[in-house]
Amino acid sequence: MIFYYQARTEDGAQKTGTIEAASYDLAVSSLQRRGLIIVKLESSEERQPQWKKFVSYFEKVKDRDVVIFSRQLATLFSAKVPVVDALRILITEASSDTLKVKLTNVADDIQGGLPISQALGRHPDIFSNFYIQMVRSGEESGKLDEILNYLADYLERSYDLTSKARNALIYPGFVLGVFLVVVTIMLVVVVPKLSSIILDLQQDVPIYTKVVIGLSEFLRTFGVFFLVLAALGVIFVWRYRLTPAGRKSMSRIQLSIPVFKDLYSQIYLARFADNLQTLLSGGVSVVRSLEISADVIGNEIYSEIIKEARDSVRAGSPISSALARYEDVPQLVSQMIKIGEETGKLNQILATLSRFYTREVNNTLERLVSLIEPALIVFLGLGVGIIVAAILVPIYSISAGV
Numbered sequence: 001m002i003f004y005y006q007a008r009t010e011d012g013a014q015k016t017g018t019i020e021a022a023s024y025d026l027a028v029s030s031l032q033r034r035g036l037i038i039v040k041l042e043s044s045e046e047r048q049p050q051w052k053k054f055v056s057y058f059e060k061v062k063d064r065d066v067v068i069f070s071r072q073l074a075t076l077f078s079a080k081v082p083v084v085d086a087l088r089i090l091i092t093e094a095s096s097d098t099l100k101v102k103l104t105n106v107a108d109d110i111q112g113g114l115p116i117s118q119a120l121g122r123h124p125d126i127f128s129n130f131y132i133q134m135v136r137s138g139e140e141s142g143k144l145d146e147i148l149n150y151l152a153d154y155l156e157r158s159y160d161l162t163s164k165a166r167n168a169l170i171y172p173g174f175v176l177g178v179f180l181v182v183v184t185i186m187l188v189v190v191v192p193k194l195s196s197i198i199l200d201l202q203q204d205v206p207i208y209t210k211v212v213i214g215l216s217e218f219l220r221t222f223g224v225f226f227l228v229l230a231a232l233g234v235i236f237v238w239r240y241r242l243t244p245a246g247r248k249s250m251s252r253i254q255l256s257i258p259v260f261k262d263l264y265s266q267i268y269l270a271r272f273a274d275n276l277q278t279l280l281s282g283g284v285s286v287v288r289s290l291e292i293s294a295d296v297i298g299n300e301i302y303s304e305i306i307k308e309a310r311d312s313v314r315a316g317s318p319i320s321s322a323l324a325r326y327e328d329v330p331q332l333v334s335q336m337i338k339i340g341e342e343t344g345k346l347n348q349i350l351a352t353l354s355r356f357y358t359r360e361v362n363n364t365l366e367r368l369v370s371l372i373e374p375a376l377i378v379f380l381g382l383g384v385g386i387i388v389a390a391i392l393v394p395i396y397s398i399s400a401g402v
Contacts, residue, residue, distance in 0.1 A: 270357035277350035
């Protein structure tokens with residue numbers, strides 16, 4: 001860590017500068033050995049402006065930054081660069097200020113004598129339990145460079161899988177959002193001006209025109225209340241998601257939505273197989289691997305299934321038998337794992353399962369995108385067409401009658 005100091009020499013001369021030390025006490029000792037009388041000593045973190053501290057408090061380290069850091073650390077470690085030196089190098093390369101601060105603390109802790117896994121474990125908001133257990137396994141087995149490469153490969157696969165699923169749904173979501181905004185503006189601003197012409201003439205209008213005019217009046221009268229109610233609903237759902245019952249309900253909804261349930265199921269099965277394979281390859285025990293996989297899988301339903309399977313394995317059952325009891329786990333998974341257990345090639349089987357479900361996710365995403373885009377075009381066309389027809393058809397009829 002870098003410390004900024006103001007000090008005086010024994011003859012009273014003022015001196016300022018910086019010193020690198022693992023802790024505040026070591027910085028003080030080092031300056032005193034130079035014969036300096038310390039006036040002021042601050043760490044680089046303390047010297048940050050208050051606004052920057054406030055912003056960094058809410059800044060979250062992106063998954064992409066953790067993936068890049070892990071790959072770079074694995075590369076430097078394979079090149080036999082000492083871990084503290086490797087971290088100091090990566091601190092200068094980190095794009096996130098929050099990550100720089102965290103890595104500086106990790107490097108200081110390691111330099112102060114803590115194991116790498118324990119130093120990383122002090123920052124659970126960045127490094128998951130899965131991450132820590134893999135590093136600890138590498139430390140205990142003496143194969144940390146190999147484990148770091150396993151870990152970097154896994155994080156890249158996991159990030160790619162999640163990114164593809166997220167990015168595939170961004171475009172439809174954006175288009176739908178813009179459509180709702182445009183329709184709302186038309187109903188609130190444009191339709192009232194045109195509908196006043198129609199209503200003033202007291203002519204009979206089609207039922208769909210009455211519906212559009214009624215919807216316009218509703219939005220103009222109760223739109224603000226509706227917006228507040230929607231905001232309160234979003235806040236309620238967000239807070240409910242933070243409770244155990246809420247997480248379980250949301251997880252069950254994910255696996256029940258007709259169009260998306262297969263996609264979510266494939267994502268979680270691919271993640272489970274990849275997690276378990278990576279942990280077992282790193283030398284983590286089966287029971288502990290299942291426990292960690294349950295914590296990081298990201299879905300409460302599958303998390304409970306894996307935890308119950310862990311308890312069964314602890315009692316002496318094979319993984320395949322423990323998983324075969326659940327409807328949310330396809331027979332393919334339990335049968336493939338059974339083959340791996342019987343042949344002693346469980347790692348290879350899990351890797352095959354992970355690749356299979358990753359391909360299934362990609363194929364499902366392609367099918368969904370190919371279906372959603374034309375469906376959106378039809379939906380947008382119908383929505384705009386109904387509004388335009390509801391206003392223009394009566395006006396055209398009136399003008400034709402005149």
